[in-house]
Amino acid sequence: MPEYHPGTDIEIPDAVPTSGFRCAISNTKRYMRHNAVEVKEVCEAAYTGDYALLQEMLSCGDARNLFNGDLNAHVNNITALHMAAMSGQTECVELLLKAKADPHIKESMHFGNDPEDGKTSLEYAKAAGYDDICEILENCETDQPYGWYVPSGDGNNAKMYTCWEWGKAPVKGYFSSRPGAAEANGFDPMKYGTGPLKDDDDEEEQKQTPLTATTRPAAAPVMKAPAAPVGPPPLPVGILFPGQGSQYVKMMSTVKDIPAVQEMLKKANEILGYDVLELCLNGPEAKLEETRYCQPAMFIAGLAGLEKLRQEREEAVTRFQFTAGLSLGEYTALCAAGVFTFEDGLKIVQLRGAAMQEAAAMSKQAMLSVAGLEKDKLASLCKDAAKSEGPKAVCQIANELFPKGFSCAGTEKTILALKDLAEANGALQAKVLKTSGGFHTSLMAPAQERLAKALDELLPNMQPPKHTVYMNVTAAPLAPGTDPKEIVALLKKQLTSPVLWEPSVQAMIKAGVTEYYEVGPMKQIKAMMKRINPKVWGTTTNVEV
Template identity: 45%
Template sequence: MLAPVLHHNYRFPINLISRFNPSVNFSYQSTAMSSSIVLPSISLTKAGSSDSLRNSSCLGFRNEIRRASLWNLKKSRVFVSVSVGSEAVVVDDALFKDYKPSSAFLFPGQGAQAVGMGVEAQKVPAAAELYKRANEILGFDLLDICINGPKEKLDSTVLSQPAIYVTSLAAVEVLRAREGGQQIIDSVDVTCGLSLGEYTGLAFAGAFSFEDGLKLVKLRGEAMQDAADAAKSAMVSFIGLDSGKVQELCDAANDEVDDANKVQIANYLCTGNYAVSGGLKGIEAVEAKAKSFKARMTVRLAVAGAFHTSFMGPAVSRLEAALAETAIRTPRIPVISNVDAEPHADPSTIRKILARQVTSPVQWETTVKTLLARGLQKSYELGPGKVIAGIIKRMDKSAEIENIGA
């Protein structure tokens, strides 16, 4: 179907331009401050036509925008469209579908926190500044809790999530400050994170500002805690079983409990390591049956409740409302979703995915397998802990990954 040809002065996202122009560099900070450049008289026609995007040679971006168009000609759909009057840009959500990863930033999720994190960041002014900005937004001294604890306080959902988010982005600044660090940052062409870490990845990729991301993470932690408080639930990790066996274990336990205590796989981390969430009685049932299913080990997770299941349903509407009010842009590089292990470019889709994320199983195993299969050469785990590095190495002993702490 032909799209109408529109001639209109509108804003073309910087993050799309920079994706195709290596000479233009934007960090998650600079993108947050300026997310668009005005380009005059752009025409849109049916995708697949050589005239999918026409523009003046203004600002020297003609070739870069043409390359952006050509990348999407194969998709036989409109790449971008304009809502006249609102200057809203609609982006093809499949923009990054055929991404070819070479260097990745991987960000940790809840559980990676440890008392003492943030100390290294204080040696780097730009990293230390993130904690100061966080204190203003949160209304309390986040750095003090990160460095001094106590552990029980830092481990709480409402505090650990913002603490990990800020510390992980501080680790980016620690890396930037070291010799060759900026070159590493510039080389990164894909990012993702475990659950909470997806928000960190989106901030790094310029989908939203550091401040907006922190506000979302703060609300997310509060909403998830409230949802956990509303019902008795828990999570347990099973070591030594494949996903099929873990599903059989869940089915066996579910036969013995009522609907309020059902369990399901919540985290597909890697082969032999899967986490199950559900009602407390259901969790106790799967733990009791684990030995008969030949699980090597079970580990009850120190989290507030059954994350990534329907138990988190009450948190969804609060997240949807906050996301609707948040300025979200197309990421400048692919950010892989925990929900479907795919990158998304359309801001409205990103909003929906983030709202669904708290009730959807984490597809980390598929994400890592896809990255490795598509040729990923080097990864960096930025933030507290080394959980992600352990998973990567378990899946591919030859994989190259470096930890950058703060």
């Protein structure tokens, strides 16, 4: 039977909708053609609060940019509604619910956890303290019937369509307490008091309790277990890596004698073709500041600091929950999370640094540190500065570092004009930085092309992360097990996109991380942490190298 847009005789082509979900916001241009809009783009807009983009994808767009997929699909274990709720995006929450996002859906749980312990969007909003969103979601949970959700396995807690629905949620443990459910999902079979699944081949057991078609309980769907046993749960620890700008002559002096660091340095010299430790210890400073030398040195220094922390508190390294890195530091974080090896990471960082330095040399570029202005005001000043310099001018926010603290980048004349505008509009600081290029702007497009090709070549060697990584481009978490293709896509965008550092840290804090380590040279990340959250600053430790 053909399907029509509600209230019309416009037929929906069979092949266009990608799931049983149908958006409740009427738009007859939806589902009329295939397009490239993916659910992760919806999630990104929901998390960052890009209401205009979200509205275009869910409500007012055309056939090219309306979202045709399942709005309730999990991305990195949570849905778009989860992401909007956890980041306090009230308008986005309301729009998602209007489109028929399901508030009952729980996060999808990794093997080793009970699927019924997954949190709903409401629970995330409560944990973050967003009372207005809590009220909205509570009302919606009351009004919207409880559906049918996959109870077990890889796709647990996913919503199923065009099938029977509960109406009201069953009592907790309805599925997970069934015989075999704990084994299928890898959690403690004594959690609900049912104990481990009996062995059907045990003759004594069969004599005592003969199992027949009418007496045998139905086993839960079996999920394929991972090859390795599940390890201890992660600790509420965040590992943070600095980026370019934290380097200094004499760094690495406190870690150079650690055996694991000596092995790294030996491999690094072979890959780089020069003595990187000599450069770190003795400079010259001008050479160490060059992007092509600085980035490999900072990558090595961050991982060397991790080895130092391993000696001081091993479980913080083996069981940390989250990690993130500032710009170049993101590559160090991904290496620490097991995405690529030290050798592969160093090679890609070396290429990245060289490509960025070459892109910076193509025109006169600069960066400006600005403090004391709201983001919207600064963005407006960037536009004004760009207008004054003509059509080829580039001027934009490059890093969101702490509340009212940013760095901007672009063409040199435009950045100098921005400096004057910022000071005239009450900025507490407007300082031109000693960097070689307009990083995280469109000026890095030539470097982005080279990096993209190298990342594509590296992809077959990359592994899913073993720890959650907060990415610069989205400030959203990539959970353990994430497909490396998603990581590559974000790394490609990173060179020409703003680094959302403060939002990343805020998200980690809201997610419950209570202990942080800044691993690498200097103390810039901890200094920013004091402005982001003074309480968390008190539990942030520097691991100096």
